[in-house]
Amino acid sequence: MKKKTKSNVWHIQWMLLAFATLCFTGCKDDDEGLEEAFDPNKPIVVSDFSPKKGGAGSNLILYGDNFGNDPSKVKVTIGGKDTRIVTVKNQSMYCIIPPKAYNGNIQVSVCDDNGEVISSVEAESTFEYEKKWMVSTAFGTYYENGNEFFDMKDGPLDAGGGFGNVFWFSWDPESDYNKLYFTNDGKTTRYLDLEKNEIGTFSHGFDRVTAITWTLDGNMIVSHNHSSDTKPGNYLFTRASNYTQKETLGGYARGVNGNMIHPINGELYYSRYRAGDMWKYDFETGESTLCFQNPYSGVGIYLVPHPSGKYAYMLEQEYYFIMRTDYDWIRKTFTTPYAICGTGNSWGYSDGIGTHAQLNRPIQGVFVKNPAYAGQEDEYDFYFCDKNNHCVRILTPNGRVTTFAGRGNNGTSGLLDGEVRTEARFNEPRALTFDPKRNCFYVGDGLNKIIRKIAKETE
Known part of the structure; x- marks a missing residue:
């Protein structure tokens, strides 16, 4: 009995101690939650901030004193740009970095009930602003009401209208990146003259053209994507005739979705939809030969050669x-392909390496040199439109897929400009190209019926 009584006493003592500790902790927390209001008789102090550098949309915490406790009465600018304030405590403040805060000066002000500044201070050190990749609308007008949409007419690019079905971009190789052609996959091929800020039409006379490419000497190759077994599929339009004269390349070819020129040896390669195969046309011999049979038939195969060939x-x-086909330099032909990323006949969305990555209808892509790979065997990343995932993705030389732009704000499809990942949205992007002269990408934003631009912020 004595032992039992002693045990009860100790239990009661521990309960009282725990209760006292809880009360003390609770009172301490309550005291910490009662942040002091701004004192007009004291100066505002900015003693530090973290992190020291970042880009638009990044978080920033300011440390100091006399910030007050009312976010509606505190104003923060970084590089002269208004900054969104999330929370304010008297000695710390949580903000979001605004776009284009280039010079990085941090200023904190406190205002009265009428919004007039009554005290302000500038931090001694500056924030290092990192320019981010941003998405904007480059060409065309978005019509929320689809019944109001009309195709842009030839003439100035700012005259209104959109683009019904931008499918494949192709630069005129002799235009110094000033003339960009694009197919409409069922409509007349158009071109943008970025030097004159105009749009024009290239009339090739075919009812459906999916892809165009260029010979090494600057002539245009147009592939007629038809459904006949008794018609040629590829035509050469000569630059000397201002693309008014054409000649047939090779024999009959049905459903030509993709074409490409080998960047070193100059042969023409093209894919056929119904048969699911790839062919080579040799300009020297005038002959077409089968390269290989694709694992699947009834598939649109779009072709993009590596700059090295x-x-x-x-x-x-x-x-x-996406499959990869390697080039045999001795036989001068591309060889049997193998999967490089994604899984055949299985769609989804996930970043990853090889078959661990999931895609949903990839279409056009472009190789872009990555300075971080300088001196390596392959110095290029491959950017491509993942149409039904509503984004632009990157495929590295080692087969890793990441998402570069799109799917912002926890969404998928839509139309929104802004930072490439956190904000930007696309709606079935299909065409993609890179402009090294202006250091930007152009995206044919399918269902939004406009051309978007992805570029780093500029001052």
């Missing part, structure tokens, strides 16, 4: 993956 990517839209 060592390999090419085959973007297989209906089967949701």
